[in-house]
Amino acid sequence: MQFGIFTVGDVTTDPTTGRTPTEHERIKATVEIAKLAEDIGLDVFATGEHHNPPFIASAPTTTLAYIGAQTKRIILSTATTLITTTDPVLIAENYAKLQHLTDGRVDLMMGRGNTGPVYPWFGKDIRQGINLAVENYALLHRLWREDVVNWEGRFRTALQGFTSTPRPLDGVPPFVWHGSIRSPEIAEQAAYYGDGFFHNHIFWPAGHTQQMVDLYRRRYEHYGHGAYDEAIVGLGGQFFMRKSSQDAVNEFRPYFDNAPVYGHGPSMEDFTEATPLTVGSPQQVLERTLGFRDYVGHYQRQMFLVDHAGLPLKTVLEQLDLLGEILPDLRKGMAEGRPANVPDAPTHASLVAAAGGPKDSTVYAEADSATGHRAEDADGVDEGIEGTA
Amino acid sequence: MTRLVVVSAGLSNPSSTTLLAQRLTAATVEALEEVEVTHVELRDLAHQLTDQLLTGFPGPELAAAQAAVAEADGLIVVTPIFSASYSGLFKTFFDVLETGALDGKPVLVAATAGTARHSLVIEHALRPLFAYLHAVVVPTGVFAATDDFAGTDLDSRIGRAAGELAALMGKVSRVDTVVTKRRTVEDEFAAVTPFEELLRQASHGG
Numbered sequence: 001m002q003f004g005i006f007t008v009g010d011v012t013t014d015p016t017t018g019r020t021p022t023e024h025e026r027i028k029a030t031v032e033i034a035k036l037a038e039d040i041g042l043d044v045f046a047t048g049e050h051h052n053p054p055f056i057a058s059a060p061t062t063t064l065a066y067i068g069a070q071t072k073r074i075i076l077s078t079a080t081t082l083i084t085t086t087d088p089v090l091i092a093e094n095y096a097k098l099q100h101l102t103d104g105r106v107d108l109m110m111g112r113g114n115t116g117p118v119y120p121w122f123g124k125d126i127r128q129g130i131n132l133a134v135e136n137y138a139l140l141h142r143l144w145r146e147d148v149v150n151w152e153g154r155f156r157t158a159l160q161g162f163t164s165t166p167r168p169l170d171g172v173p174p175f176v177w178h179g180s181i182r183s184p185e186i187a188e189q190a191a192y193y194g195d196g197f198f199h200n201h202i203f204w205p206a207g208h209t210q211q212m213v214d215l216y217r218r219r220y221e222h223y224g225h226g227a228y229d230e231a232i233v234g235l236g237g238q239f240f241m242r243k244s245s246q247d248a249v250n251e252f253r254p255y256f257d258n259a260p261v262y263g264h265g266p267s268m269e270d271f272t273e274a275t276p277l278t279v280g281s282p283q284q285v286l287e288r289t290l291g292f293r294d295y296v297g298h299y300q301r302q303m304f305l306v307d308h309a310g311l312p313l314k315t316v317l318e319q320l321d322l323l324g325e326i327l328p329d330l331r332k333g334m335a336e337g338r339p340a341n342v343p344d345a346p347t348h349a350s351l352v353a354a355a356g357g358p359k360d361s362t363v364y365a366e367a368d369s370a371t372g373h374r375a376e377d378a379d380g381v382d383e384g385i386e387g388t389a
Numbered sequence: 390m391t392r393l394v395v396v397s398a399g400l401s402n403p404s405s406t407t408l409l410a411q412r413l414t415a416a417t418v419e420a421l422e423e424v425e426v427t428h429v430e431l432r433d434l435a436h437q438l439t440d441q442l443l444t445g446f447p448g449p450e451l452a453a454a455q456a457a458v459a460e461a462d463g464l465i466v467v468t469p470i471f472s473a474s475y476s477g478l479f480k481t482f483f484d485v486l487e488t489g490a491l492d493g494k495p496v497l498v499a500a501t502a503g504t505a506r507h508s509l510v511i512e513h514a515l516r517p518l519f520a521y522l523h524a525v526v527v528p529t530g531v532f533a534a535t536d537d538f539a540g541t542d543l544d545s546r547i548g549r550a551a552g553e554l555a556a557l558m559g560k561v562s563r564v565d566t567v568v569t570k571r572r573t574v575e576d577e578f579a580a581v582t583p584f585e586e587l588l589r590q591a592s593h594g595g
Contacts, residue, residue, distance in 0.1 A: 134584075134591035154592050184577040185587055192584035205446050211578055219581065265443030274448070 001334040002301040002345050003327060004044025005037050005320070006079035006236065009057030012310035015258040020310075026056045027063075029313040033306075034067040036317055038074040040324030046077035046109065046303060049086075051118050054260075061094040068102035075347070076102060079198075079236075079303065080111025080179045083140070084132040085122035087156060092143035092164040099169045104348030109177040109198050109234075110137060112186075128155070130185050137178075141193065144173035147363050163363050170358035175346045177234055177301075180212065187212050191219030191231070196345065198234035201292075202305055203261055205274050209235065210295040217297070230343055234301035235292055238277045241322045245280035251315075252279050259309040282326045290333040298338050300345035302330075391424045391558055393417060394461040398431045398468040398479035399501075406501045409533050410467040412543075413499055416551030417465065421558060427457040431478050438481045447485065455486060463495040463558035464524070466515075470502035474514045483522060489571035491524040495557035497550050499531040508532040523571070527553035 007030060013020040021029065034045040047064065050057040057063075064076040076098065081091060091108075099106045112129045113119075119126040135153050142149050143164040151159040168174065177196035180186030181204055190197040197216040199209045213233055220231035240252035249268070256268045256279070265271075272279055278288040289302065304323065307316040344350070352358050395414050399406030407430065418424050431438070437448035447455060458464065468479035483491075498515040500507070511530035519526045529550040537543040 130587070131591035134587050138588060138591075154594075182574060184574065184581050188581050188584050188587065203444065208446070215578055215581060223584075262444050266440040266448070270440075270448070271444075274446070 001331060002043035003330060004042050004046060004303045005306050006046040006303045007307050008048040009050065009055045010260060010308050011054040011056060012260060014310040014312055015254045023056050030063060031067055032313060033316055035070055036320045038071045040320055041327050042074060044075045044077050044301065044303065046079040048079050049082050051121065052115060061098050065098055065101055068105060075105050075107060078108045080109045082113045083110040083136050084112045084129055085118055085124050088136045088140040088143065089164060092140055095174055096166050096168050099174050100166055104169050107175040109179045111179045130183060133186065134189060144168050167361035167363055170352050171361035172348065172351045172355050175351060182208050182212065184215055187216035188219050191216050192223055194223065194225035196232035196234060201236040201276050202238040203275055206295050213296045227341065229297055229339065230341055232345055233296055233299035234303065235296060235299060236303050236305060237289055238305045239285045240279045241282050241285050241319060243281065245284060248279050255309040255311055282322055286326045286329055289330060298342045391421055391462045392460060393424050393463050394427045394429060394457050395465045396429045396431065396482060398476050400432055405538065406467050406469045409499055409501055410465060412547050413465045413497060413531060413551055416547050417554050420552050420555035429454045431482055435478055438485065441485045442481065458486065459490050461494065463554055465497045467499040470500050470507040470510050473507065474510060483518065487573055489573045491522040492570040494524050495527060495554055496524040497527050497554040501533050503535055505534040525557060527557060529553055
């Protein structure tokens with residue numbers, strides 16, 4: 001079982017002081033948070049992707065590479081990578097590069113994005129959101145698995161004799177999760193490929209999570225990747241902890257009441273009851289988190305949102321320290337009653353082992369071992385650009 | 390058992406909007422004989438409606454009301470007229486319904502106002518809203534100004550509209566579904582579109 005944190009990189013005014021951090025402060029704070037996440041023993045740090053204020057979450061692989069250079073162990077991931085509006089060729093290149101630089105400490109989570117104007121900014125149509133996610137990922141999946149790709153689809157320029165570089169580290173593509181709150185098509189997509197499924201979980205009632213995870217597990221089994229309870233499931237979570245639960249409630253309430261997503265709506269009491277948000281003592285957070293299994297079954301990855309709604313960096317780091325204190329109990333609790341056939345989340349090492357060991361995947365511009373094609377041989381390729389190896 | 394849901398957006402208590410809703414309900418029940426009636430008073434759901442606008446999911450009582458609407462064989466909807474249209478509270482209830490929830494459902498539209506000058510709101514605001522939602526709106530809409538509660542003319546319009554609704558509801562429950570309903574999220578959970586089909590749709594339209 002993996003534990004981690006995920007951030008959306010929002011630049012939000014602290015409602016208790018009226019102060020808004022600068023972009024620079026928020027970007028540097030993200031790095032501090034990720035480094036402490038490794039220090040307290042977390043397994044995963046994930047960043048979101050946004051292309052508009054008030055977020056600093058553009059260029060996720062730049063952030064992750066910088067963090068990767070300053071950490072040793074933590075897995076670098078995304079929450080989410082916009083598979084709809086980002087060219088799958090660039091995703092293939094950027095994350096394979098990140099995988100090499102960090103010696104395989106990379107996986108990523110596909111999402112469609114919920115900011116309408118982002119689609120037209122990147123030349124896409126939001127009404128095609130599901131279709132974009134389906135087709136773009138189908139291409140990405142091939143780019144990481146076939147040395148030379150010929151492709152024709154609806155949403156991007158055709159590719160002839162294209163080799164995405166660098167090739168995945170050790171010949172093993174990064175593990176992919178697909179995130180969605182209530183689109184059955186995405187649970188189906190994750191199941192079809194045998195990829196992981198992640199439910200954001202936070203901000204939503206448990207019923208949504210349960211319904212999506214159940215569908216994903218059923219279809220994972222249908223497509224022959226494993227049994228219902230062997231599918232790879234991740235969940236989000238959200239907490240604010242203090243040693244005394246009343247202190248937690250008092251301190252977090254102004255942040256809750258003014259939060260960008262749910263602020264000025266339901267009361268904190270109603271929202272903590274309706275969604276996974278827990279505001280209270282470490283013991284309460286521990287118990288609530290261990291209860292998620294009651295409606296999704298034993299799962300593989302638990303991520304927490306700790307740095308949003310204008311919480312100052314100091315507070316966020318304190319939250320991480322508290323999380324570090326309950327982490328051993330979280331691990332112990334999650335291990336209890338866990339059937340032996342429930343797998344861990346795939347890592348680079350486990351995927352390499354499953355593939356029969358590492359192999360050099362470099363394309364030396366010779367014939368592709370699977371198809372016999374050479375990039376230079378493909379129709380319509382400008383020889384002035386290709387064939388210089 | 391035929392299921393009738395009555396949605397009333399009256400704000401005061403007692404409310405002329407709710408009063409009109411009750412008279413329409415009584416007339417429809419009489420025309421239908423066996424019918425199960427669920428009343429949805431939007432005033433009681435006002436907080437949860439605003440919350441759903443902000444959070445994207447309904448509180449428990451609102452979720453129950455939405456489920457009742459989804460399972461209804463017919464609806465009576467009644468709003469007070471505010472600023473020459475239905476009230477914001479009334480509109481919000483229909484704004485946050487799942488897409489397709491009203492597909493093919495017979496709906497009787499009704500409104501109350503202080504004066505008869507607003508009577509065409511039924512035709513100019515309510516009817517287009519429910520046309521957009523793919524409901525089947527009965528031909529007679531019922532508008533009641535304050536004065537109408539004194540006369541007997543309102544009774545005949547209530548009777549006519551209720552008769553029209555009852556006739557449509559009877560048809561719908563007998564033939565099950567005479568219209569093509571859009572696929573809802575719940576339909577998709579029950580029988581998911583296989584991925585190969587999703588892939589085909591993505592690349593070839595659909």
